[in-house]
Amino acid sequence: MGLMYRSTRGGESNVPASMAIIKGLACDGGLFVPHKIPKMNKSLEDLSGLTYKELAYEVMSLFFTDFTKDELTYCIEHAYDKKFDTDAIAPLVKKGDAYYLELFHGATIAFKDMALSILPYLMKVSAKKQQIDNDIVILTATSGDTGKAALAGFADVEGIKIIVFYPKDGVSPIQKHQMVTQKGDNTYVVGIEGNFDDAQNGVKEIFSNEALAETMNRQGYQFSSANSINIGRLIPQVVYYFYAYCNMLKHGDITKGETINMVVPTGNFGNILAAYYAKNMGLPIHQLICASNDNKVLYDFMQTGVYNKKRDFILTISPSMDILISSNLERLLYNLADGDHQKIRELMTALSQEGEYIISDAMRSGLDDFYGEYASMDETYDAIKDVFHTTHYLMDSHTAVGHAVYKKYKTETKDSHKTVIVSTASPYKFTRSVMKAIDKRHDQETDFDLIHKMHELTGVPIPKAIQEILDAEVRHTRICDKNKMQETVKDILGLN
Numbered sequence: 482m483g484l485m486y487r488s489t490r491g492g493e494s495n496v497p498a499s500m501a502i503i504k505g506l507a508c509d510g511g512l513f514v515p516h517k518i519p520k521m522n523k524s525l526e527d528l529s530g531l532t533y534k535e536l537a538y539e540v541m542s543l544f545f546t547d548f549t550k551d552e553l554t555y556c557i558e559h560a561y562d563k564k565f566d567t568d569a570i571a572p573l574v575k576k577g578d579a580y581y582l583e584l585f586h587g588a589t590i591a592f593k594d595m596a597l598s599i600l601p602y603l604m605k606v607s608a609k610k611q612q613i614d615n616d617i618v619i620l621t622a623t624s625g626d627t628g629k630a631a632l633a634g635f636a637d638v639e640g641i642k643i644i645v646f647y648p649k650d651g652v653s654p655i656q657k658h659q660m661v662t663q664k665g666d667n668t669y670v671v672g673i674e675g676n677f678d679d680a681q682n683g684v685k686e687i688f689s690n691e692a693l694a695e696t697m698n699r700q701g702y703q704f705s706s707a708n709s710i711n712i713g714r715l716i717p718q719v720v721y722y723f724y725a726y727c728n729m730l731k732h733g734d735i736t737k738g739e740t741i742n743m744v745v746p747t748g749n750f751g752n753i754l755a756a757y758y759a760k761n762m763g764l765p766i767h768q769l770i771c772a773s774n775d776n777k778v779l780y781d782f783m784q785t786g787v788y789n790k791k792r793d794f795i796l797t798i799s800p801s802m803d804i805l806i807s808s809n810l811e812r813l814l815y816n817l818a819d820g821d822h823q824k825i826r827e828l829m830t831a832l833s834q835e836g837e838y839i840i841s842d843a844m845r846s847g848l849d850d851f852y853g854e855y856a857s858m859d860e861t862y863d864a865i866k867d868v869f870h871t872t873h874y875l876m877d878s879h880t881a882v883g884h885a886v887y888k889k890y891k892t893e894t895k896d897s898h899k900t901v902i903v904s905t906a907s908p909y910k911f912t913r914s915v916m917k918a919i920d921k922r923h924d925q926e927t928d929f930d931l932i933h934k935m936h937e938l939t940g941v942p943i944p945k946a947i948q949e950i951l952d953a954e955v956r957h958t959r960i961c962d963k964n965k966m967q968e969t970v971k972d973i974l975g976l977n
């Protein structure tokens with residue numbers, strides 16, 4: 482029998498991958514996890530000769546065992562194609578004392594593309610396997626990044642429509658322009674008069690409206706979510722950790738069996754959890770270095786064993802890491818507790834009712850795989866400036882948190898293992914913060930002007946994804962009140 486999935490909270494088990502992908506979240510509110518993390522069944526030397534797509538097949542086929550070879554290959558071929566501006570898909574660049582794993586060569590020049598390029602195809606195939614005839618409607622609220630990455634991934638995928646709600650005045654001008662110029666007849670982008678929380682609450686209400694679900698079903702539709710807790714987003718992220726290691730092995734940067742560190746700029750704990758899965762599959766990783774910004778819930782958790790979300794939410798220059806509830810941590814807790822779902826349910830209840838939980842010493846000992854640190858905004862600006870001046874490598878403000886944390890780690894531990902810093906966004910995605918770090922003269926200019934200024938100053942090529950949107954036509958002008966989101970969805974789908 483193939484690999485099955487169960488809920489971290491015990492309410493479901495023996496769920497095939499395709500079902501877990503369609504459902505997103507388990508019925509009991511838990512997250513789907515594999516019954517057992519599979520071991521890599523090929524040698525890393527053998528894997529070193531593979532392309533990204535071939536390696537993606539080797540890793541994902543171990544997790545999605547109910548997909549046929551043709552089905553999985555179809556998904557991979559459509560995901561990692563010309564949307565990426567390099568055949569390497571995830572290039573590894575050595576600069577100074579670190580290797581940068583660049584996960585920003587996809588459609589929206591940030592790391593969410595790695596998973597959101599493939600999720601739509603995994604969903605389409607899963608729906609077919611589960612004999613779902615309805616069209617799937619993906620509903621997403623976004624504070625900027627996820628919305629565009631989901632739109633780009635789902636655009637023109639047959640049998641799926643995607644509706645994205647964003648706070649009309651709550652995203653950056655570039656983020657907004659990226660979304661409203663989105664092509665694809667199945668894409669719908671709606672600005673709401675309200676903030677991100679309003680958008681998110683509106684989406685949650687629509688999801689839990691049973692009468693609406695019935696109407697939808699009658700007319701051949703059902704909702705699904707592209708949320709980062711979907712197992713169909715987590716597993717594709719395991720691939721690039723193998724890819725980075727194999728790349729170093731192939732080029733003689735490391736020898737067989739040598740362990741390396743991975744530094745991961747972290748928010749929702751999805752990316753670093755994928756690295757933890759890779760380690761459990763047998764990838765020789767020494768330390769998983771969890772880099773946080775000023776919202777340092779995870780750092781505190783790793784120091785003390787107490788997860789406490791009762792604190793001020795700090796707006797930083799690494800907004801995609803501004804998170805107080807790291808949803809994917811629940812999957813790690815499940816492993817630390819040896820699959821004790823009763824325990825997980827207790828912890829999650831404590832988190833939602835008291836805003837905190839504490840883990841046992843036994844669970845804490847499993848945290849040895851991780852090293853948690855954080856970087857302040859000043860340290861982040863300094864990292865961008867220093868790395869640019871010493872190596873001419875330009876980091877974005879999320880990757881820079883990783884670098885600043887790596888520096889602290891080295892000072893504290895004197896560890897000399899080779900280290901990969903996961904680079905989660907192109908500097909062109911966070912132009913204002915990056916320019917502020919390297920050249921303070923440009924305060925008055927628009928975000929669009931700064932793109933050209935940054936290019937002049939650094940010589941770093943402007944990515945295709947940015948060039949394309951600069952003169953793309955606006956296709957989405959719909960605006961709605963925060964209380965009218967449900968009507969808007971009905972209107973878009975032609976429901977009555």
Ligand SMILES: *Cc1c(COP(=O)(O)O)cnc(C)c1O
Nearest residue numbers: 747748749750751752801905906
């Ligand atoms: C989402 C995101 C992160 C955080 O990743 P998690 O999987 O949520 O920990 C870091 N950097 C960028 C640029 C992101 O978009």
